Amino acid sequence: MKAELCDSTILKPWNLETLKLRNIETLSFMSLRMQHDALSRHAGMFAPAAPHRSGDGHALLAPVLVLNASYEPINVCAARRALVLVLKGVAMTEEENGHFLHSARVAMRLPSVIRLLEYRRIPHQSRALSRKNILLRDRNTCQYCGTILASGELTLDHVIPRSRGGLSTWENLVACCHPCNRRKGNQSPTESGMKLMREPRAFNLHTSRHIMRLMGRSDDKWRKYLFY
Secondary structure, eight states: OEEOOOGGGSOOOSSGGGGSOGGGGGSOHHHHHHTTTTTTTSTTSEEEOOOOOTTHHHHTTSEEEEEOTTSOEEEEEEHHHHHHHHHTTSEEEEEEEEEEEEOSSEEEEEEEEEEESSOOOOOSSOSOOOHHHHHHHTTTBOTTTOOBOOGGGEEEEESSOGGGTOOSSTTTEEEEEHHHHHHHTTSOHHHHTOOOSSOOOOOOHHHHHHHHHHHHTTOGGGGGGTTO
16 A cells, blocks of 8 residues: 655654754755855865766765764765765765766865764664655665666555554565555555565664665775775
8 A cells, every 4th residue: 555654754863864954955056156165175175167067967866975973884865965064064075976066167076975074873773764765775676576666666565554554664664666556455465465575674774784885886985984
């Protein structure tokens, strides 16, 4: 059964939102570019302006590894958010991904790895229960048929339907493609003749680190921080 789950519906434990900078994400990047003279203290971050590249938008969505002040890997965020954290003085760039964010007068190097400047204590359960994190845990893979899809083409399924008392928990929510979601309907996997690829479990430190390693396979600069 399709689950409508939003970050705002569930009280979140620690993640980058506890930095109280969620509102920063809504700032216009145009205004950030205009502030580059005041932010020149970030040595090496700015380069002479270059012609705009059509790939800029995609580069802003690239994953960035987030380290605690102790260099412990603790999260993954989009390059856009990582750049905001750096510009606001919350984090510093440890590695760059080779892409630039271009404006009329300046080009800003995009990070591949950032490190928080202040140490953040990480509770044992460090991942909020949200649609984004369920898809991340399940690696954007339908847990019934094994099809890998973009986030927008997946939904969440309650293994035990809500109409039968199923709860919105880590253990009862899985990524699901729309055809499998329709086929399963308001039934249990057994009743629908469908089998889960793996037992759904809560995000823990081991799971989070494992996913970071999987994502880091495409970026050699992550390796020395992920304790391969």
